[in-house]
Amino acid sequence: MNEVLLEIAGVSRTFSAGEQDLTVLNDVSLKVHRGEMIAIVGASGSGKSTLMNILGCLDKPSTGQYLINGQDTSKMDEDQLAALRREYFGFIFQRYHLLGDLSAVANVEVPALYASEDKATRRAKAEALLTRLGLSDRLDHKPSQLSGGQQQRVSVARALVNGGDVILADEPTGALDSSSGEEMMKLLQELHKDGHTIILVTHDLQVAKFADRIIEIKDGEIKSDTVTNPKTETVNSVEFKKEKKATIPINSLFDWTRYLEALKMALTAMSSHKLRTFLTMLGIIIGIASVVSVVALGNGSQQAVLENMASMGTNTIEIKPGSGLGDRRSGRIRTLTASDAEILKTLPFVDSVTPTVRADVAIRYSNQALTGEVQGVGSEYFRVNGYTLAQGQYFDENSVDDLAQVAVIDSNTVASLFPKESALGKVIFLGQLPVRVIGVTEPRESAFGNTDALNVWIPYTTVSARIFRQNDVNDITVRINDSVSSTAAEQGIIKLIKMRHGVEDFFTVNTDTIRANIEKTSATMTMLISTIAFISLIVAGIGVMNIMLVSVTERTREIGIRMAVGARKHDILRQFLIEAVLVCICGGILGISLAFLIGLIFASSSSDFQMIYSTNSIITAFACSTLIGVLFGYLPARNAAKLNPVEALSRD
Structure with a gap:
């Protein structure tokens, strides 16, 4: 008999339903041996999908124990569970769960990306898998350009890109026509022969017959466990010669390749939703343009006043009789x-x-x-x-x-x-x-x-x-x-x-003091107006946060997919935070450009003075836009990282 790969013992899963608790799984025990092809069957609501989610580390049992290769998953943190999903399991979902902004080959690459494989290696692996599955001419096609069967094969390739020792297939034929469904089952059988452990979740008994073992679940309990095709030999395919450890490699938080990949993903998301991105930037654009323009106007007006003063004589001191301006006795001196x-x-x-x-x-x-x-x-x-x-x-x-x-x-x-x-x-x-x-x-x-x-x-x-x-x-x-x-x-x-x-019996009037006072007054007015403009930047930052929060809600399913294929919490946090910062930086650049455009318009008008731009104000405004991205992007990014994979995947 093959060694035990997955084992659950006395597992129950309870969900809160208002003031009551709903038990979906009740004291379930199950052993999955390496190289088996198992079908978990049952009616809708029987608990089979919940059982698969627990087996795939998408969900955690309320009580009981779940062991993978003898290691207790209850003692693993979120990043270690993400490593299991990324390196041990491969998911094939009924609704495919592909990322709509990415091409077929880019979708397949995602798990390898989170495994920190270099671009050339993961691209080669993804292309090889898609070619093997008959999609060599669809590598650059997005999911919307593929048929249902083709999308399902892309999801299979994604499940295999990191090895996919255990393939978890949730209703793999549910969204396919009969012909595509048969092709999918033949593909799963081929993967089984190659040594992959296959766990099917289905309500279709015809699909279940392809498995070596059928487990029937009803009302959260296992009712039967039938071996239909007993194995007499241990599977020793190439994939299993070296046993994997259910541990997560320690990767530096400052791995710049990860930040670069997150930047690329952020750019892809922004380009796919151009109008939403522009509306998010709009407040930043106006705020930055206001700050830079106000400072430039202040500098220009100050310069004009000082030039007018220069026309009366620069750096002069007047000596007048009396004790000061308004002295009535000065005429007698x-x-x-x-x-x-x-x-x-x-x-x-x-x-x-x-x-x-x-x-x-x-x-x-x-x-x-x-x-x-x-x-x-x-x-x-x-x-x-x-x-x-x-x-x-x-x-x-x-x-x-x-x-x-x-x-x-x-x-x-x-x-x-x-x-x-x-x-x-x-x-x-x-x-x-x-x-x-x-x-x-x-x-x-x-x-x-x-x-x-x-x-x-x-x-x-x-x-x-x-x-x-x-x-x-x-x-x-x-x-x-x-x-x-x-x-x-x-x-x-x-x-x-x-x-x-x-x-x-005299007093002096120092025009340089007047000049200094004018500069001080001008700087004070510039600071006052800049403060108002800065408040507009804060308001814009709140707008960025609100839109990013909405974006997280809209992209909950995407987050769930990324987590299912192995993204860690800080991977999600990094992606959304970089996206927020990138939005603000782009908004800052456009805002500064708008300020210069205003200056050109101002210069072409019959104005008595010109706008004088301050390098410090431009750098400060740009730094503020970046800081706003970090400060107001963190909360949405953190919310995205805290999402539960199962709940996120269930969102439409």
Whole structure:
């Protein structure tokens, strides 16, 4: 007599049915010898399928003992049971249970993939089996392109790809016509002759007659066990010369080939459900595009403001009389003079200096009279404040010393007084003082003040001596070398002027501080809007999780098939987690691309500033999309990995 391969002793299986327990198997004992072909027969609901599920390690008995090669399965963990399904058993299901997204040869490869065989080896084995079964011309066909008989032969090849010492066939002819059914039974007989142990589950006695032994089960109990074709010799085929151990090989969690295969499976699943995948990505796309675009807009607006500031002079410090802006006593302080400006020029960190004296007077030319601001300034005023000359020339230091009656005007004044003629050389009156126009500045927009104001600049000595007859100045503006800290320079200026005046009767306005405040405010606004965009990313992540949970529900049967052919829990977890991460990464890439597209549209419009993209924001957004995939993909992936193989296979 052949040795015992499978043995169950006193096995019962109970299911919860509401408040009551339903016993499907009741104290069943059975021994299966190596090389037997057994048929388990019985009516629907008799417990035969439950018995097969327990024999195939798809289910566990509620009570009793199940031994495989003498090893107790109750002492094995989930991964070891998966190893048994993968390396010991081969399943042939009534409804074939092929993966619809994969070709015939890829379906056959699945158990070998989970056994960590290299691609070339498993492909060769799969092709050889399908060729042996007459499907050499159907290797690349998907299940929907195959007949029922062909699909069943693919499932047979899948059962044999890892050896399939024990073939478990659940109603193998139930979904086939009579001709295909006969072919299937002949195939099972051939496998039996090759040394495979065959266990059939059927309600058809004609199918059962092909077996060497018929076990009848009724109401969860074995009613008869009949040997129809007793064997006199031990089967010693090639498959059984080396006994297999019911243990699982320890494989590294960081086996990159497994991650690569999981990635390929994820890509296949995504490409097979393009609309669902895109809808899953949509929230991520919008969120990432929002974050990147908002930061780019913030950078662009900040840059525009700073450029406008630069048009007024960069890195400048203004010195004004009084204790601060709004000081009512400042008009009575007369200690700030042009000599202070001359002394400041000697400081090593000073680039240029100009005193300023202001006067609001009537500006007249011919029969036109306008009100504008006349500014008496030094020769370095235009460098200090970053003006660009459009026509003519600036007045020089000699003009300042000689109290010259010359003027430089801005484009607004030109437009108002000389709309149809050149302004150069013309004489205009500032109150009663005639001056000759020698230069015109380029038009520019200012970050502060009214850009429509009329500005006329003449030497400050001319204003002091010929208009106001005063010695003090309204303010002094100092431009600092770009390589010097404006804060340190400001302290040096304060120390020098305070020493000259003997008292601190002045205050300073550091435009670099204003610049820093603008940058800080812009960064704060960008952070605020980015936070809102980030919240949208979180919402998108929840959407990914919800759709992935729905996907797990929709693909429960697929998960059951993968588990039945030997997938471990972490194989399922890895596949679904990689799929979620891949969805989010692709969404991140599309989101960043959308942000750049928005930038192109923005650039083509008549915008006053352009979007400036931040590498850090792009990297952060991409990292966030990946993190969202991990965080919000883990729960659905874990749920998929926790599914019971029997329950999963029973889902439609």
